[in-house]
Structures are given as C-alpha cells and as structure tokens.
Amino acid sequence: MDHASNASGSSEEASDSEAGSPRNGFVQVEDVLRTDRGVGLVHTQTQKDAMDDDRPQPEATPINLSGALNKQALRGDETDSSQLRTTTDSNEANSSNAPTTFNAKTPSLFNNPPNLARIRKVLFECNDPIEISLEEFETYWPFIDNVWVKQRSNASKEGHCTTDYYMCRLRRPTHRTSETRPLPEGKRPRKKRVREGGICNFQIKVVRFEGAYSTVTIARTPGSCSVHSHDLDYIDRVKRNSGLMEYARKESVKGYLPSSIYTKFQEEPDKLCEAGGRFFTVTDVRNISAKWRIQNPEVNLIPHEGYEYQKGHGIVKTQSTDGVNEVPSQPKPTPSISSSSLPPDTLSFPQFSLDFLQPYLPNNSERREFPHVTLSYASSMDSKISLQPGMQTVLSGPEAKLMTHYLRSRHDAILVGVGTVLADNPGLNCRLEGAGGFGGLGRMWQPRPVIIDPMGRWPVHPECRMLRTAVDGKGKAPWVVVSPGAQINPQTLMMLKGYGGDFLRIVEFNQHWRLRWEAIFRALASEGIKSVMIEGGGTVLSELLNPEYTSFIDSIVVTVAPTYLGRGGVNVSPDSKQDPGGAPNAALNPREVKWMPLGQNVIMCGKIRPSARPEEAQRD
Numbered sequence: 001m002d003h004a005s006n007a008s009g010s011s012e013e014a015s016d017s018e019a020g021s022p023r024n025g026f027v028q029v030e031d032v033l034r035t036d037r038g039v040g041l042v043h044t045q046t047q048k049d050a051m052d053d054d055r056p057q058p059e060a061t062p063i064n065l066s067g068a069l070n071k072q073a074l075r076g077d078e079t080d081s082s083q084l085r086t087t088t089d090s091n092e093a094n095s096s097n098a099p100t101t102f103n104a105k106t107p108s109l110f111n112n113p114p115n116l117a118r119i120r121k122v123l124f125e126c127n128d129p130i131e132i133s134l135e136e137f138e139t140y141w142p143f144i145d146n147v148w149v150k151q152r153s154n155a156s157k158e159g160h161c162t163t164d165y166y167m168c169r170l171r172r173p174t175h176r177t178s179e180t181r182p183l184p185e186g187k188r189p190r191k192k193r194v195r196e197g198g199i200c201n202f203q204i205k206v207v208r209f210e211g212a213y214s215t216v217t218i219a220r221t222p223g224s225c226s227v228h229s230h231d232l233d234y235i236d237r238v239k240r241n242s243g244l245m246e247y248a249r250k251e252s253v254k255g256y257l258p259s260s261i262y263t264k265f266q267e268e269p270d271k272l273c274e275a276g277g278r279f280f281t282v283t284d285v286r287n288i289s290a291k292w293r294i295q296n297p298e299v300n301l302i303p304h305e306g307y308e309y310q311k312g313h314g315i316v317k318t319q320s321t322d323g324v325n326e327v328p329s330q331p332k333p334t335p336s337i338s339s340s341s342l343p344p345d346t347l348s349f350p351q352f353s354l355d356f357l358q359p360y361l362p363n364n365s366e367r368r369e370f371p372h373v374t375l376s377y378a379s380s381m382d383s384k385i386s387l388q389p390g391m392q393t394v395l396s397g398p399e400a401k402l403m404t405h406y407l408r409s410r411h412d413a414i415l416v417g418v419g420t421v422l423a424d425n426p427g428l429n430c431r432l433e434g435a436g437g438f439g440g441l442g443r444m445w446q447p448r449p450v451i452i453d454p455m456g457r458w459p460v461h462p463e464c465r466m467l468r469t470a471v472d473g474k475g476k477a478p479w480v481v482v483s484p485g486a487q488i489n490p491q492t493l494m495m496l497k498g499y500g501g502d503f504l505r506i507v508e509f510n511q512h513w514r515l516r517w518e519a520i521f522r523a524l525a526s527e528g529i530k531s532v533m534i535e536g537g538g539t540v541l542s543e544l545l546n547p548e549y550t551s552f553i554d555s556i557v558v559t560v561a562p563t564y565l566g567r568g569g570v571n572v573s574p575d576s577k578q579d580p581g582g583a584p585n586a587a588l589n590p591r592e593v594k595w596m597p598l599g600q601n602v603i604m605c606g607k608i609r610p611s612a613r614p615e616e617a618q619r620d
C-alpha cells in the first residue's frame, strides 16, 4: 500500500523529492524500519568536540548563515532572489562593466570556481561559523589564503581531526628591516616598505574533520575581534593569494613572457578582480616566472599567439587567435548562479513579500538562555496534519512551501519527533536557491535537523534522506535526542558521527516519564543553537501547546489548507482547559495574530509565550 497522499491535490511535493527515494520521496514504514539495535555510546573526537575546545564562545557551533539572508531578503526592496544575487555578487557585477576585449575563442587563463567574489568575502568576514566540504575548502581557500597567517596546528589522537589557528596577516609583528641581513656584494639594499604590525586582531580556527563526509569548519576564536580593521582590498594590495599565483605559474611554465601573461590577465578584468587580483602587477608574474627560469635557463620566453613585443608599447595584441583582427566584443552578462548547475530540487527564492513574518522570527542579536522556538506546521481546517498516523500528507501549496523553506533558512535547527521521521523520511534542509548545496557555499543557511527519539527507534541508514542530503552537501546530518535507556549500537553511533551528526542524551523527565522540553532546549542552547523551528508531528506539537511548555514557545506559524482530513487524521490539539470555576475554556490563545493568504493556503502567525518569562522579568 502506498502511504503517501496529497490532500491538496498538488503534485508539487512529489516532484521535489530527491531522486532514488522510494515512492518519489515518500517512504513506506517498512522501508525505514531496517535496523540494528546494540549497546552503549562511544565518544571519539569529532569536529564538534574540536570546535568546543575554546569554550565559552558565543558562536561556537557552526550554524547557518541565516543572518545574511535575513538582512538581504527581509528588506522590502530586496525580496527577490535575482536582486539578492546581484547585491551579493556586487564585485562581479561591477567588474562586468569594465571594457573587455576577451574573445570567446581565446582560452581563458582563469578557472574561477562559482561565486568566487562572494565566497572570498564570506571567508574574509567569517561573521558566523562556516561549515563547508573539504572539496569546497580546497577549492576556495587558495583564493583567500593571503589574508591569513598560520599560528599553530593541533591534530586529534585518531588523526581525523586537525585544527589550524590563523591570525590576520595585518596582526603579524612588523618585519625585520633589511639592515639586519648581510647583503651580497654589489647589491643595494632593497627598498622595502615596512608595514605596521598588530593593526588587526582578527583570528580564526579551521577545523578539518575527515569522515564519511569530510568537512571543514571555519570560525573566529574567542580572543578575536569581530571584524577586520580593514577591508579585503587592503590585504589584496599587500599580498597576492596563492590561487591567483597558481594561474600565473601555470602560464609561466608554458614558457610565456611575464609581460605577455600579465597582458592576458588584464584582458579579463572581471575574472582577475573576482580572484582577488585587482592589484596584480607584472612584477608578481616576473617573480613566479623567475623561479621556473632558474630550472629552465635555456628556454627562450615568447609572447602568446597573436601578441608581440613592440618597442615602447610592450606586449600588444596583433590579432585574435582565429586570425581576424581583434574587435572588442560585447560586454559579457553579469555572472550569476547558473541555473543549469543547480540541483533539480532547488526551489526559487520567493518573489512575494515575506515581511509579515518578521515579528515572529528569531532575533539573533538577543542574548537568551533558551533558543527562540517557532512551531510551524501545515494543518487542515479540522486541525489535522496528516490523513492517518505514519502517512505523509501534502497540505502546503507551492507558495506556502517556499515560505516554509524560508523559515527553515532563518532557524539554526529543525526539530521533529521520531514518528515524523519514520512516516516521512524527511530531508529537513533548506532547498531555496542560494542555500548551501543549492548554489550557496557549504552549508550556508542549512539548519541542523534534530530528532526526538528517546528509545533510539530511528534506523540510522546511509539511504535515509537526511544522511544522503548531508553527503551531497545539501544539509546537515541530524542530532538525535535520546533518553538514558536508549541502546545505541556503537557502529550506529560511529556512522552518524561520520556523517557529521550525533546523539544527545537527555536525562530529565517530567511526571509522565516524558523527556522534559526545558532540558532539550537547554541542551540545544549549550550546543550553540539559538533558534529552533519545530515542524511536528502531532504528538510533539500537541504537547508543546500545553501550559507546562508554552513559556518556551515564542511563535507559531500555521499553514492552513482548505480541506477537512476527517477524524482518522493526526491531530494537533493541546489538552482541554477549564476556567477557575470549572467551566470549559479555550486551551490557548496566541497573541499578536496575523493572517496572510498565500496561494490556496492562509498563514496564521502568532506569539505564544508572554512577552517576558516570569524569571526573566524578575531578573530584569
């Protein structure tokens, strides 16, 4: 029997599911119930442990870069994705206006990875901890390594986790002056400008974890200042990055004249600037070329084909490579994320305003004991979230779905009960264009999935969507909240850790022997999670709407679908309540309620907890 059903009649959810999942992404319960149960928990050093070395550190856990999306997308004038791209890729956009004589038939000297200017900026600013794959690190780091000087390195005993500490180049103490070194006979002292040292106290650590999915996390260290005291151009002027120098080296070893290589570089100013070469000089090429010439003194350096040396003019282009006299071509279009390189399940950024959500969203600058908690789910008119237990039911139309993914991008974690994971085999990632794995860098804007699974019922398996998503670099592997009684097979633990996930053990129960949400939220806060979006299912949502827990819930965003699912459905409903006289009363009334139509759905937003918790009010 196929458990999947689509109450809104939309086929959209099915088309979005990842290829290879059973039944178009909907999973049968039997498909996910293949499991081993075992004993005990084993702890090895993981990347997360290594990140914890320097606690206390407010931004210790590598979370998403939702702040960037927040600022860009929620400003009324910048809610569309094309604008988002144009503004973030401003370097690329500006430089594309530069005159170019680049001919399509001339092979380019550049092989810049996608969105290089934007990603250099992110890796320079390190506003939030950044988690990227090892491959991405190795691709992009050479283009930003001019900013950093390595101070020291630590490796874990097992050798699969290395931490390198870097300081900003401008923090390095002043250089020795040339007088301290004896000069070769006949040589005049080199005119060397001595830069002031110690002008920028920006420091980072780079944690490299090699497992089933090798990741690199880059974060500021506790002693670091929060911003550089200078911009990226300043460093690019002081020192060239090794990605750029590698381009020059590759061309030098072909035996070309440095001035010819330099001329060719200048013909693609957009790519040169994108790679950090705004201040690139012919001397940089000469330095690289000189090293190669020491080993190859007999080679006669030549200009590139179609170029020649003309006295008084240097290297000039004589003709294009196809023999036709050179004519400047039309300026190239602004580089942007190429839609063909995006995964097929990418969702385009909402083109409609989401401003109405703003009052209900986490405010990351707020210092709080517990994370900001948002309940967000889709419900029928009779408050059902699925046709029957164990079955996924589509209630959100395309617009509401985009909104949900936007909400995901704005939270550090997405939490569900194990009932939902067994029923839906969800991805729990953000699939909006620009998010990590969907045109963005690393795990940018990707939240951490959290599964409440006290008895360890979730069968950790490489085929489940959350782990496949992690391997594909399209999301994070989950943290599974278990109780002390859960028996976790050591292999299962190692497997989950290998994907970058983990088990969190909670030992506090309420009077009904259920895990206490206060303890869960505290544990998440201690792991650096500042905001949690709780999507379901019925058991989790209904429990959290009870008075015992409403003081932990900040906001609720319900997508209401124009359908009745009937009595057999999975209900969201808190326990009933009576007034002091014993008369039936409403169980809960959200505050500051707003209704917003979105396609066939209506979105209800509200606030749940009183504006300040009693203990916070007392403290204030």
Ligand SMILES: NC(=O)C1=CN([C@@H]2O[C@H](COP(=O)(O)OP(=O)(O)OC[C@H]3O[C@@H](n4cnc5c(N)ncnc54)[C@H](O)[C@@H]3O)[C@@H](O)[C@H]2O)C=CC1
Binding pocket: 376, 377, 378, 379, 384, 385, 386, 388, 389, 390, 391, 392, 393, 395, 416, 417, 418, 419, 420, 421, 423, 424, 452, 453, 454, 455, 513, 514, 515, 516, 517, 535, 536, 537, 538, 539, 540, 541, 543, 570
């Ligand atoms: N329409 C929507 O927006 C959504 C619909 N769903 C649907 O909801 C259904 C799943 O809901 P449920 O079966 O109610 O499962 P659930 O996802 O609420 O998980 C319930 C399980 O979580 C664990 N759990 C939760 N809170 C706990 C606590 N405080 N202490 C100890 N254990 C705790 C227990 O193992 C419990 O059996 C599925 O059909 C799914 O498709 C799920 C999420 C969103």
Ligand SMILES: Nc1nc(O)c(N)c(N[C@@H]2O[C@H](COP(=O)(O)O)[C@@H](O)[C@H]2O)n1
Binding pocket: 376, 377, 378, 392, 393, 394, 395, 396, 401, 404, 416, 420, 421, 424, 425, 426, 427, 428, 429, 535, 536, 559
């Ligand atoms: N917002 C919303 N609308 C619906 O119609 C839904 N069925 C759900 N379900 C939730 O989304 C999860 C699926 O996530 P992925 O698309 O696989 O990432 C599912 O597990 C529910 O939590 N939500």
